Amino acid sequence: MNYLRATNLGEVTALLEEYPEALLLCGSTDAALQLRHRPETATLIDIHALEELKGVSAEGDRMRIGTLVTLNELLYSDAVRESLPLLAACADTFGSHQIRNLATVGGNIANASPAADLTAALVALEASVTLASQDGERSVPLETLFCGYKCTKLDHELITAVTVPLQTGSWYYRKAGMRERLNIAKVSIALTHGSGGFRISGASLGPSPVRFRTLEALLDGGVYDDAAIKAALENDADPSGGYRSTKAYRLRVAFNMIKEALSQPEER
């Protein structure tokens, strides 16, 4: 294995230019298991100690979350609990205490798993990601970063931060899994409802995290009819059937969650 330790952001982007296929080492909760299958071929760029990629800070009406912020740091951040309660609620269902001490925000996004909880929550919150390469920085809507199952459009780039508009209006977050805590989502739903209308996303409901736009338009139009909601969900969601649950099951649970969200959202 080729192991490279970066001590600042400039070094990371230079290394990514040279080794575009390299794995970045952060919490390693996803990477450790991937590496076990191919240790010989991998190049590892260790960024876990870079201070410039840590920390949560308010910037006007947005929150900037460094890519190395852990799930427990989100969960216990007063700023996040206050201004982004949906994100705190998501973090509270995520992995276990020990996993939350390791797992990072950037790792959850970059891993691009259809079951990634935090990614789904961030999509519903209309978050943007800041990407850095040798050519400088750019910011894109998180939703546009994905290109299918475990696929991102990162191009010799790393995620340096996520910026999230502060929450207004009502919201809903719910995750269903095998166990009450430590579990990978069979389905989760993240929903916000503010002056801009509904924003809805979910985990394990498509090859990559997406916004449910047909459903959003339907609800924005004031149609809360069961059959219409079901049809909209089937249009937007494309869950895989697998050994953990069937496609029909995932759609049914998502439907029940949407109904619950409409009848009892959290207000703020």
Next chain:
Amino acid sequence: MQITCTINGKIHRFDCAPETRVLDLVRDAGMTSVKAGCGEGECGACSLFVNGRLVNACLLLAPQIHDAEIVTLEGLQEETAAIRESFAEHGAVQCGFCTPGFVLRAYDYLSHGGERSEEAIRAALDGNLCRCTGYKKIVEAITKVKS
């Protein structure tokens, strides 16, 4: 590669491959309270502190503990005495394989001012699995730790 860290206050140097699991490093260094359970972050038997945070040693790679301060149950004998006594008193141990992980999590939880309710303790134990006890006695033991 060369890795230097402290384990329970003593400096350790390792010459190892970067993909070496921290779990294997600390066990080879004699800290056998850190158990190799599932190897996938699910069971918490491999829990240890890295710079004050409880994490799964089976997921951590050697470079991640370079210059770090590692603490295992071996290094917390005095601090965990009351917890271990309570586990014994309440029969919260059967085979004992999961016990070091549970004791460290209980110590982590209680020393951060964790609430002594059954519900909160059950939630706090989300990263530790036990195949024997059924959890009832473990939760009871933690609720009743003498402070």
